[in-house]
Amino acid sequence: MKLHQIISQIAEQAFAQAGLAGNPIVLQPAKSAEFGDFQINGVMGAAKKLKQNPRDLAVQVADILKQNATFSSAEVAGAGFINLRLSPEFLAQHLSGCLKDKHLGVEQATQPKTVVIDYSSPNLAKEMHVGHLRSSIIGDSLARVLGYLGNTVIRQNHVGDWGTQFGMLVAYMVEQQAHNATFELADLEEFYRNAKIRFDEDENFANTAREYVVKLQSGDETVLALWRQFVDISLDHAEEVYRKLGLLLQREDVAGESKYNDDLQNVVDELVQLGYAVDDKGAKVVFLDEFKNKDDEPAGFIVQKQDGGFLYSTTDLACIRYRVRSLKADRIMYVVDTRQSLHFQQAFAATRKSGWLPENVLAEFIGFGMMLGKDGKPFKTRSGGTVKLIELLNEAVERATALVREKNPDLPAETAAKIGTVVGIGAVKYADLSKNRNSDYVFDWENMLSFEGNTAPYLQYAYTRVQSVFKKAGEWNTQAAITLNEPLEQQLAVELLKFEDVLQSVAETSFPHYLANYLYQLATLFSRFYEACPILKAEGAVRDSRLQLAKLTGETLQQGLSLLGIETLEMM
Ligand code: ARG
Numbered sequence: 001m002k003l004h005q006i007i008s009q010i011a012e013q014a015f016a017q018a019g020l021a022g023n024p025i026v027l028q029p030a031k032s033a034e035f036g037d038f039q040i041n042g043v044m045g046a047a048k049k050l051k052q053n054p055r056d057l058a059v060q061v062a063d064i065l066k067q068n069a070t071f072s073s074a075e076v077a078g079a080g081f082i083n084l085r086l087s088p089e090f091l092a093q094h095l096s097g098c099l100k101d102k103h104l105g106v107e108q109a110t111q112p113k114t115v116v117i118d119y120s121s122p123n124l125a126k127e128m129h130v131g132h133l134r135s136s137i138i139g140d141s142l143a144r145v146l147g148y149l150g151n152t153v154i155r156q157n158h159v160g161d162w163g164t165q166f167g168m169l170v171a172y173m174v175e176q177q178a179h180n181a182t183f184e185l186a187d188l189e190e191f192y193r194n195a196k197i198r199f200d201e202d203e204n205f206a207n208t209a210r211e212y213v214v215k216l217q218s219g220d221e222t223v224l225a226l227w228r229q230f231v232d233i234s235l236d237h238a239e240e241v242y243r244k245l246g247l248l249l250q251r252e253d254v255a256g257e258s259k260y261n262d263d264l265q266n267v268v269d270e271l272v273q274l275g276y277a278v279d280d281k282g283a284k285v286v287f288l289d290e291f292k293n294k295d296d297e298p299a300g301f302i303v304q305k306q307d308g309g310f311l312y313s314t315t316d317l318a319c320i321r322y323r324v325r326s327l328k329a330d331r332i333m334y335v336v337d338t339r340q341s342l343h344f345q346q347a348f349a350a351t352r353k354s355g356w357l358p359e360n361v362l363a364e365f366i367g368f369g370m371m372l373g374k375d376g377k378p379f380k381t382r383s384g385g386t387v388k389l390i391e392l393l394n395e396a397v398e399r400a401t402a403l404v405r406e407k408n409p410d411l412p413a414e415t416a417a418k419i420g421t422v423v424g425i426g427a428v429k430y431a432d433l434s435k436n437r438n439s440d441y442v443f444d445w446e447n448m449l450s451f452e453g454n455t456a457p458y459l460q461y462a463y464t465r466v467q468s469v470f471k472k473a474g475e476w477n478t479q480a481a482i483t484l485n486e487p488l489e490q491q492l493a494v495e496l497l498k499f500e501d502v503l504q505s506v507a508e509t510s511f512p513h514y515l516a517n518y519l520y521q522l523a524t525l526f527s528r529f530y531e532a533c534p535i536l537k538a539e540g541a542v543r544d545s546r547l548q549l550a551k552l553t554g555e556t557l558q559q560g561l562s563l564l565g566i567e568t569l570e571m572m
Helices: 003-017 043-050 054-066 088-100 130-148 165-179 188-201 203-217 221-245 257-273 312-325 338-354 389-407 413-433 456-473 487-497 499-509 513-532 540-563
Strands: 027-029 038-040 071-077 081-086 114-118 152-156 277-280 283-292 298-304 331-335 362-366
Touching: 003 027, 003 054, 003 499, 043 054, 043 081, 054 071, 054 081, 081 088, 081 487, 088 487, 088 540, 114 130, 130 152, 130 221, 130 331, 130 362, 130 389, 130 413, 130 499, 130 540, 165 188, 165 203, 165 221, 188 203, 188 221, 203 221, 221 389, 221 413, 257 277, 257 283, 257 298, 257 312, 257 338, 277 298, 283 338, 298 312, 298 338, 312 331, 312 338, 338 362, 389 413, 413 456, 413 513, 456 513, 456 540, 487 513, 487 540, 499 513, 499 540, 513 540
Parallel strands: 114 152, 114 331, 331 362
Antiparallel strands: 027 038, 038 081, 071 081, 277 283, 283 298
16 A cells, blocks of 8 residues: 555645645654654645645644544654554554455556566676676665566666677687587686687787687678577576576566667667768767867767767667667666766767657656775775675675584585575675665674674574464454454554555665665564564464564565565474
8 A cells, every 4th residue: 555645645635625735745653653644744844835834734733633533643753743543453454455365455556557677687698797786686675676566677678799709719619629529617817818818829819819800790691600609608607597596587577789780870870860870070970069078078988989889888879779769668777886876867868869769758867876895995805806706605605604503503415505505695695685776885794694683694593483373373353353453563563564665666766775774674673572572372263363473574575575586494
């Protein structure tokens, strides 16, 4: 349910009745539960405008709100705030609705949007490293949330599968295959390094590599087949990482740079014909008034180099056009490292100008900061190299498994490994998703694997605690009515009803940490409720009602974590 919206509408009516129609209502969650559940902050502004006493006006509005069965109290505080407490009947009725609904009361979009999300998008010349982690998991979580709200989500993995490096890599692959019939490309990183060494030290090899680039560009079938072979192997590597991370991304979602090759010349020609791209020292450039260079002149966005070659930017222009025309996107999201922000702002501006990105299509750059080591510097291996993503994930699983065995030495090895996988991967994802993506964050094993604080293990454990209640509960009336008498029952109820509001704000702002923080708050509240309001020791209707609250809490935690791409376990 859209709790915030429902209360806002009621407040709006009350404002109108009190003669304040049209004045903005500032509705916020209460600062602390002792004051109520929500606070209205808009009366003061209205009073000022109307030159009336804010307190008198607030009393009037509060008196109207008190009549509404939604609230059990509406109290004026300070000069004109109104503290609202939701009535137990209202809460109980909506909780029952959520329990009966397979979407936990979250409404499906009445006007679903087609949302294209560009995420992960590694360069296939090399192996995935930690720099690809954030895009992969932030993008995946946004895809899940937007889909859950009823939108049509189209995932696009814009892999870097084209460019001069591929000539070198294919040449090296051919050379290796000639030497060794059973050659297998197991370590991409090492392969790239060795190919580069060959390229730098052997002129003949370098010439072959260049020849391959030319052949690739002219569509030579033999070299293209070799290139495809290389790309496939590299994608297999990426998919191993995706499986380990539990991402939604599939092979069908791959729409790499090469997909747009045939359209690049058209893009440039059309921009020139339309008069948007002009010749600048032999290169084709779109000048954008919105962006100024250091001499305060419109910045140039190069779409074709002097030598006729195309660029990363040309591809993105073709790609935007494709996503609008063929994929029929209403919204296009790019989950990419903040350092590419300017590139995308310019690509959006250029395609707005040319009409390829119409006003009614939203284009968003969803940037993110860096992953840092404990020393506050970019995350590296001990020897200063880039950390391979697969190795990082393996380490997470190993560490978590060791921790699980330490806590519970009697677990069979297989069970410990299963739990360790879910906890380890969950910990890495949650540590990232629970922070504001715009900031850099410190990657710290001890913190993320801790069972206390705002971590995945804490939340996963909270979920198993809820489940253990049901293991002990025996038969109970799953249709029982909910009655909320204790303050903590009511607080938990209010929190449960905020689920959809939180998902909506994640969808709007693309900040998954709103969901993470909500789940943490929910889990903390549940454990306070659990302490204060015995479930299994209670009797009759009270026991059943508390079991209902526990049930919805468990389901919300599980669903919420799953929207972050994090698994839960029935026991740990
Ligand atoms: N492959 C690029 C990189 O690793 C990211 C691609 C992002 N998406 C795009 N449409 N340009 O930096």
